[in-house]
Amino acid sequence: MSAVRQVFGAVQRRAFSASTRQASKVTVLGAAGGIGQPLSLLLKLNPRVSELALYDIRLAPGVAADIGHINTKSTVTGYDPTPSGLRDCLKGSEIVLIPAGVPRKPGMTRDDLFNTNASIVRDLAKAAAESAPEANILVISNPVNSTVPITAEVFKSKGVYNPRRLFGVTTLDVVRASRFISQIKGTDPANENITVVGGHSGATIVPLLSQAGYELTGEQLDEYVHRVQFGGDEVVQAKGGAGSATLSMAMAGARFAESLLKAAQGQKGVIEPTFVDSPLFKDQGCDFFASNVELGPNGVEKIHPVGKITDYEQKLLDVCLGDLQKNIQKGVDFAKQNP
Ligand SMILES: NC(=O)C1=CN([C@@H]2O[C@H](COP(=O)(O)OP(=O)(O)OC[C@H]3O[C@@H](n4cnc5c(N)ncnc54)[C@H](O)[C@@H]3O)[C@@H](O)[C@H]2O)C=CC1
Numbered sequence: 001m002s003a004v005r006q007v008f009g010a011v012q013r014r015a016f017s018a019s020t021r022q023a024s025k026v027t028v029l030g031a032a033g034g035i036g037q038p039l040s041l042l043l044k045l046n047p048r049v050s051e052l053a054l055y056d057i058r059l060a061p062g063v064a065a066d067i068g069h070i071n072t073k074s075t076v077t078g079y080d081p082t083p084s085g086l087r088d089c090l091k092g093s094e095i096v097l098i099p100a101g102v103p104r105k106p107g108m109t110r111d112d113l114f115n116t117n118a119s120i121v122r123d124l125a126k127a128a129a130e131s132a133p134e135a136n137i138l139v140i141s142n143p144v145n146s147t148v149p150i151t152a153e154v155f156k157s158k159g160v161y162n163p164r165r166l167f168g169v170t171t172l173d174v175v176r177a178s179r180f181i182s183q184i185k186g187t188d189p190a191n192e193n194i195t196v197v198g199g200h201s202g203a204t205i206v207p208l209l210s211q212a213g214y215e216l217t218g219e220q221l222d223e224y225v226h227r228v229q230f231g232g233d234e235v236v237q238a239k240g241g242a243g244s245a246t247l248s249m250a251m252a253g254a255r256f257a258e259s260l261l262k263a264a265q266g267q268k269g270v271i272e273p274t275f276v277d278s279p280l281f282k283d284q285g286c287d288f289f290a291s292n293v294e295l296g297p298n299g300v301e302k303i304h305p306v307g308k309i310t311d312y313e314q315k316l317l318d319v320c321l322g323d324l325q326k327n328i329q330k331g332v333d334f335a336k337q338n339p
């Protein structure tokens with residue numbers, strides 16, 4: 001037997017034995033996109049997922065047919081882009097991941113995506129509020145700082161808002177922060193876990209390197225922080241107009257979904273960074289804020305405070321809060337004015 005077959009066989013055996021213990025429907029809205037396809041693939045490989053439901057305005061049945069040939073136990077269904085297709089795709093879901101929307105091109109900010117993505121997310125949020133009001137909603141579509149508040153407003157307007165079940169996916173910022181410090185320090189990135197707080201765009205992304213015991217200074221610290229804050233731009237530039245991060249984002253989204261499933265299935269101490277309805281800076285006009293969050297069977301279990309930070313990090317946080325407040329308000333205003 002070849003080495004590849006041996007490894008794949010081992011993965012499969014583990015997958016089948018674990019999957020007998022779980023039954024979780026996971027839905028991906030935007031499943032045929034640059035993120036949606038590899039994200040769906042990774043979810044198909046996750047034995048905690050028993051049913052994978054894929055929706056897009058194009059090609060979801062094709063993606064489902066392809067992924068559906070993978071010999072792990074979960075079922076995969078691609079739904080037609082119709083109201084009833086969307087409804088069926090959502091019904092009974094424990095987790096709904098939303099990577100639907102347009103990505104950036106060089107020269108654009110995430111906020112430049114607002115005009116297109118705000119209404120896409122609003123409409124999908126409406127469908128989710130109607131057909132899966134108790135699901136965990138994981139918003140990937142940018143600008144996350146605004147699309148999460150839009151989703152909250154939609155759920156509120158339908159009377160089904162549960163702040164413990166709405167998450168902006170900021171995992172990629174932590175993945176990058178961990179990878180980038182390992183490149184400087186020569187460590188194994190798998191062992192790094194840099195806390196990143198704030199939001200998910202430019203100056204609202206605040207890495208707290210000091211909490212991991214690192215003491216970069218001067219230009220090296222500035223460069224590190226800039227790379228974490230603008231890591232997305234690095235990929236946008238490198239792809240030269242063909243989109244933004246998709247593969248690393250798929251990994252980050254799959255990791256977050258896996259953490260939620262673990263927590264739902266009773267595992268304690270599952271902590272992920274995420275942009276949630278948070279008490280931490282409400283007094284400064286930020287109803288949503290990303291920090292480390294302990295997950296549980298009911299979604300958000302405990303929101304960790306920012307903790308001890310340096311003066312340098314405090315300055316970053318001050319800038320973050322100013323920008324974030326505006327991004328959040330923009331989302332809230334849009335949802336109220338365009339119900
Ligand atoms: N939160 C994060 O860390 C990250 C977020 N993103 C964001 O994720 C979003 C998606 O990025 P990509 O997958 O690269 O874009 P893409 O253009 O490759 O895929 C988007 C998919 O959404 C679908 N779609 C559009 N409108 C839809 C609707 N109403 N219902 C269902 N599906 C719909 C499209 O048909 C397409 O297949 C972008 O807004 C991007 O900025 C990207 C990377 C990281």
Ligand SMILES: O=C([O-])CC(=O)C(=O)O
Pocket residue numbers: 103104110142172231232233235236244245
């Ligand atoms: O940069 C973008 O537009 C996509 C994104 O959110 C990221 O890669 O962090």
